[in-house]
Structure formats: C-alpha cells, structure tokens
Amino acid sequence: MTDGPLYLGFDLSTQQLKAIVIQSDLQVVSDAKVDFDQDFGSKYGIKKGVQLNEVEGEVFAPVAMWLEALDLVLQRLEAKKTPLGRIHGISGSCQQHGSVYWSREAETLLGTLQPDKDLVDQLKGAFSHPFAPNWQDHSTQAECDQFDDKLGSPERLAEVTGSSAHHRFTGTQIMRLGRKIPDMYAATSQVSLVSSFLASLFLGTVAPMDISDVCGMNLWDIPGNNWSEPLLELTAGKGGMAELRSKLGEVRQDGGGSMGCISSYFTARYGFRPDCGIAPFTGDNPATILALPLRPLDVIVSLGTSTTFLMITPVYKPDPSYHFFNHPTTPGQYMFMLCYKNGGLAREKVRDVLPPPPAGSSDPWENFNKYALQMPPLDVASASDRAKLGLYFYLPEIVPNIRAGTWRYTCNPADGTALAEADAPWPVETDARVIIESQALSMRLRSQKLVEAPAGDRSSSSSSSSILPAQPRRIYLVGGGSLNPAIARVMGDVLGGVDGVYKLDVGGNACALGGAYKAVWAFERAPGETFDELIGRRWKEEGAIQKVGDGYRAGIFEQYGNVLGAFGDMEERILKEARNT
Ligand SMILES: Nc1ncnc2c1ncn2[C@@H]1O[C@H](COP(=O)(O)OP(=O)(O)O)[C@@H](O)[C@H]1O
Numbered sequence: 001m002t003d004g005p006l007y008l009g010f011d012l013s014t015q016q017l018k019a020i021v022i023q024s025d026l027q028v029v030s031d032a033k034v035d036f037d038q039d040f041g042s043k044y045g046i047k048k049g050v051q052l053n054e055v056e057g058e059v060f061a062p063v064a065m066w067l068e069a070l071d072l073v074l075q076r077l078e079a080k081k082t083p084l085g086r087i088h089g090i091s092g093s094c095q096q097h098g099s100v101y102w103s104r105e106a107e108t109l110l111g112t113l114q115p116d117k118d119l120v121d122q123l124k125g126a127f128s129h130p131f132a133p134n135w136q137d138h139s140t141q142a143e144c145d146q147f148d149d150k151l152g153s154p155e156r157l158a159e160v161t162g163s164s165a166h167h168r169f170t171g172t173q174i175m176r177l178g179r180k181i182p183d184m185y186a187a188t189s190q191v192s193l194v195s196s197f198l199a200s201l202f203l204g205t206v207a208p209m210d211i212s213d214v215c216g217m218n219l220w221d222i223p224g225n226n227w228s229e230p231l232l233e234l235t236a237g238k239g240g241m242a243e244l245r246s247k248l249g250e251v252r253q254d255g256g257g258s259m260g261c262i263s264s265y266f267t268a269r270y271g272f273r274p275d276c277g278i279a280p281f282t283g284d285n286p287a288t289i290l291a292l293p294l295r296p297l298d299v300i301v302s303l304g305t306s307t308t309f310l311m312i313t314p315v316y317k318p319d320p321s322y323h324f325f326n327h328p329t330t331p332g333q334y335m336f337m338l339c340y341k342n343g344g345l346a347r348e349k350v351r352d353v354l355p356p357p358p359a360g361s362s363d364p365w366e367n368f369n370k371y372a373l374q375m376p377p378l379d380v381a382s383a384s385d386r387a388k389l390g391l392y393f394y395l396p397e398i399v400p401n402i403r404a405g406t407w408r409y410t411c412n413p414a415d416g417t418a419l420a421e422a423d424a425p426w427p428v429e430t431d432a433r434v435i436i437e438s439q440a441l442s443m444r445l446r447s448q449k450l451v452e453a454p455a456g457d458r459s460s461s462s463s464s465s466s467i468l469p470a471q472p473r474r475i476y477l478v479g480g481g482s483l484n485p486a487i488a489r490v491m492g493d494v495l496g497g498v499d500g501v502y503k504l505d506v507g508g509n510a511c512a513l514g515g516a517y518k519a520v521w522a523f524e525r526a527p528g529e530t531f532d533e534l535i536g537r538r539w540k541e542e543g544a545i546q547k548v549g550d551g552y553r554a555g556i557f558e559q560y561g562n563v564l565g566a567f568g569d570m571e572e573r574i575l576k577e578a579r580n581t
C-alpha cells in the first residue's frame with residue numbers, strides 16, 4: 001500500500017506527546033514522540049510532565065509546553081520521512097479531566113496562524129490561564145463535598161454523571177479556579193478538555209467536547225444525555241449557569257465523522273492535504289479500549305503514569321467507587337473504569353530504594369523484577385507464614401480516598417483473619433512483589449461483580465474441570481509498564497484471566513493507536529457501520545498482541561481470593577484512622 005490513505009493518532013498524556021501513523025489496514029507506518037521532561041524539562045520547570053503547588057495540592061501543566069510539543073512531534077514525523085501528505089484523517093487521545101481556558105482572542109488567533117512561525121509564539125494571547133489542571137491535582141476537596149451533596153448523595157451523583165465527586169474531575173476544578181481567580185474565569189471565552197483543546201489546534205477553531213471524555217467532568221448527565229443544570233449552577237454560582245454552559249459549548253454526539261478540515265497552518269507548514277479531516281479526539285482511557293476489538297469480560301490494565309482498569313459493558317451500573325463513561329464510538333455501550341494515581345511512579349519509588357542493578361545493566365527494573373519473581377505469592381513460603389499486604393501511596397489515592405503514606409499489614413493466608421499491622425519492618429526487596437500485588441488486589445476487589453465464571457472447558461493445557469472461579473477472559477496490558485514481565489506475571493496471578501495475559505505489541509502506544517483506529521473508522525465507515533464491525537474485520541491478532549502470561553493459575557488465584565476480604569478491611573481501617581485524626 002504505497003499510495004493508500006494514512007491516518008494519524010495522537011496521545012497527549014502526562015509525560016509525553018506521542019503520534020502514530022497507520023494505513024487503512026491498521027498497519028503502523030511511522031511514529032514519533034516528545035518526552036516533556038527530556039525535551040524541555042528545565043524550560044518549563046516541570047517534573048514528570050507537571051508543576052506542583054504542594055501547599056494547595058495543585059498539579060498542573062503549562063499549556064505552552066503542549067503547543068511546543070505539537071510542532072516538535074510533527075517535525076520528528078517529517079524527519080522520519082513520514083508521508084504527511086497522505087494523511088486523510090486525524091484523531092487522538094488525551095489525558096482526561098484537564099481543562100484549558102481560552103481567551104476572547106482565541107478564535108481569531110487560531111484562525112489566522114502563520115506557517116512560518118511556531119504555535120507557541122502565535123498563540124500566546126489565546127489563553128486566559130497559562131496552565132491546565134492535571135488529573136493528579138487534589139486541591140478540590142471542598143468542591144467535591146459540595147458536588148456529593150448537591151444531588152443528595154454520592155450515589156445519586158454517580159447515577160447521574162457516572163462518578164461520585166473526584167478531585168480531578170473538571171467540574172470541581174472549574175468551580176475552584178472560578179472562585180480562586182475570578183478575573184481569569186470572566187476573561188475565559190470557552191473551556192476545553194485536553195482532548196478538545198488538541199483537536200482545536202488542528203481545526204483552527206475551538207472544537208466541541210467528545211461524548212465519552214465529557215463524562216470525566218461530573219457535569220454531564222449520562223442518562224439524560226445533556227449538561228446537568230443543578231451541577232452547572234453549583235459550579236458557576238446562582239445566575240452563572242447560562243454563561244458556563246456557553247463556555248462549555250455543545251457536546252458532539254457522534255464519535256466519528258469529520259468536525260472539519262485541517263487548518264491551513266498544518267497544510268502550509270507540514271504538507272498535510274487541505275481535505276485532511278479532523279475527527280473528535282477523546283480521553284486516553286476511552287481511546288485505549290479502541291486499540292483492539294475488546295469483548296465483554298476482557299479487561300485492559302493500562303500501566304501508564306496512572307494505572308487504570310477498563311472494561312466495556314452494555315449495562316449502566318454506576319457506583320461511587322468507580323467510573324462509568326459513554327463508550328467513545330458506540331451509543332448504548334459504556335466503559336467501566338477504575339483509576340489509581342499511585343501507578344507507575346509509585347512502582348518507581350519502590351524500585352529506586354532497592355539495591356541498584358549490576359553495573360552494565362541497561363534495565364533499571366532488573367532487580368525489581370528479580371525480587372518480585374523470586375518471592376512466593378503474598379510471601380507465604382510455608383504454612384506458618386503470614387500473608388503480607390501493603391499500600392504504597394506517595395500521592396493521596398482516588399479509590400480508596402486515603403491520604404499519602406505507606407502501610408504494611410499481615411494476616412492469616414488461609415482466610416485473611418487476624419489482620420494486623422506488621423510488627424516489624426520487612427526488607428525493601430519484599431516491597432517489589434507486594435506493591436504489584438496490592439495494585440492488582442485493589443482492582444480485583446472492585447471489579448469482582450463485573451466478571452463471571454468462564455463458560456465451558458478451559459484449553460487442553462488445564463486438567464481442571466469447567467468450574468472455574470469468576471474472573472476476566474483476557475487481561476490486556478498496555479502503557480509503559482506493560483513492557484515489564486514481572487508485572488505481567490503478578491497481575492495474572494492476582495487477577496486471573498482464563499485465556500491468559502497479553503500485551504499490545506505497541507506497548508506504551510496503545511491510546512495513540514486507539515486514536516488512529518478511531519480516525520480510520522471515523523472516515524472509512526459505511527453508513528451505520530460500528531467501530532467494532534470495521535476494526536474487528538481489519539484487526540489481525542497475530543503481530544498485534546503477544547501472550548506474556550498464563551493468567552489464571554489454579555491454586556494461586558484462590559490464594560489471593562482468600563485474602564481479598566482482609567485487603568478491603570485493611571483499607572477500611574486506614575480510612576477510619578484518617579477520619580478519626
Ligand atoms: N520496563 C518497565 N517496567 C515497569 N515500568 C515501566 C517500564 N518502562 C516504562 N515504565 C513505566 O511507564 C511509565 C510511563 O508510561 P506511559 O504509558 O508512557 O505513561 P503516560 O501515558 O502516563 O505518559 C513510567 O512512569 C514508567 O514507570
């Protein structure tokens with residue numbers, strides 16, 4: 001296919017901007033990335049992609065850095081001789097919940113960009129606020145309390161918006177910034193999510209929000225398919241509802257199709273075709289479920305900066321302890337999500353206090369993996385050993401909503417009884433496996449009602465009968481951490497997966513790939529053709545995924561089941577302690 005159409009998918013996540021170019025048959029032809037810390041850390045004063053105001057719990061990213069990153073990633077694609085002139089459509093995925101505040105000059109500036117100057121220099125006046133709150137922000141407890149109360153209870157808020165109140169959700173963030181910097185709010189013409197912000201740069205006008213990503217705001221009434229008026233009023237204050245509604249704009253209902261053609265800035269500067277279409281961009285988690293034809297009972301665990309656990313379901317069953325979103329392409333389907341702040345960076349913290357890998361090793365995870373794999377599940381080597389459980393939160397966690405800290409407990413491995421705080425510190429080497437087990441136990445605890453006992457016999461490799469415990473069918477690992485064999489092994493040990501654990505061969509690029517697949521579907525779909533139908537026909541398992549673990553291993557999965565209740569009790573105890581202090 002040397003002259004067929006190409007499609008471009010982006011991923012604007014916490015630490016990087018990635019771009020991936022594919023053909024209509026979904027083959028990858030090129031990719032490039034900008035790493036914010038490596039490429040311009042000192043210039044923007046960021047660490048791991050963000051700036052912090054620790055006193056107030058604020059975490060935010062400079063919008064100018066993203067503008068600079070977009071020009072740079074396109075230059076890198078060009079340098080790789082990517083035929084940008086063959087790209088027919090663009091879509092993408094972006095970190096969720098972040099918000100960008102446009103000034104009154106934004107539309108004019110976006111519509112008159114000159115190709116001989118950089119975006120960052122020309123769009124200086126396009127923003128009423130130079131920063132976008134990041135999903136790790138935890139400055140909004142007071143606003144969360146008001147959101148949880150507004151409709152009567154956190155349960156009711158979850159029924160309406162798919163989630164109870166969360167620090168990072170955009171409604172609480174807008175409410176806080178509007179009160180903290182009222183002049184900025186007044187000077188804001190429109191508010192974008194990170195996904196609609198990136199789409200806007202390509203469109204040359206402010207793009208509408210996406211039907212899936214809008215569910216990460218605590219403002220969108222999912223069953224009512226509209227903005228929630230009481231929640232808009234809470235965010236903007238009495239009398240401010242109409243103004244806020246106009247700043248948020250209409251939400252685009254169709255996840256596919258074209259929102260318009262690419263801005264002349266990109267055609268003149270990078271050689272894009274003038275008729276290259278811009279499809280709606282979505283959140284990174286909704287895009288991840290588009291990176292492969294996901295079936296019900298399949299699970300994706302995304303091991304990026306955050307750890308997320310994703311499933312699709314036709315049943316809308318919200319609960320305050322997890323999130324429901326509209327599916328990004330398929331009306332009537334939903335995405336179930338658990339999200340943890342203490343994902344990749346927490347594992348790095350544990351890794352960094354271990355003895356360093358041997359001189360000459362090119363893998364910073366070598367020792368972490370060695371210790372994680374040599375330790376038996378829960379560190380129970382003999383009948384007299386107690387099971388070890390831990391929580392490693394260097395940031396306040398989302399679920400459970402526990403403050404930053406580290407806790408180490410033990411219990412009886414047979415039934416989780418006699419749960420108690422560990423009476424002596426255990427060696428740092430032990431933490432390597434315990435932190436992965438802890439992250440996986442939390443996911444298993446909260447998703448157990450969504451999985452079922454597998455129907456029929458397992459493959460011939462197993463001698464066990466058809467009666468297997470309820471568990472996922474396949475576990476797909478994506479994101480940076482999916483490259484790690486020890487993490488894959490422990491995730492499978494705890495979560496099961498009757499068909500095994502797989503990693504996407506594009507590893508850390510899954511959401512960019514999901515964005516590119518979304519672009520293919522958006523522009524090549526026949527009338528009425530769903531994403532699953534189109535992508536399902538073109539997707540070839542071979543070469544796209546790789547089996548990296550057995551998943552369900554009889555006996556081991558049950559060992560973790562025995563302590564699941566104790567794990568929940570440990571969280572409860574720590575939560576109670578925090579309430580009493
Ligand atoms: N071999 C590895 N083992 C474990 N973790 C890894 C490995 N390689 C990368 N990571 C983790 O992946 C994270 C970045 O993943 P990525 O999906 O690119 O993040 P994001 O999309 O949030 O920017 C890093 O925080 C790093 O800890």
Ligand SMILES: O=C(CO)[C@@H](O)[C@H](O)COP(=O)(O)O
Nearest residue numbers: 013014095096135304305306
């Ligand atoms: O807050 C959430 C989901 O609710 C995060 O998953 C963000 O969407 C950021 O993701 P990464 O930067 O880790 O990819």
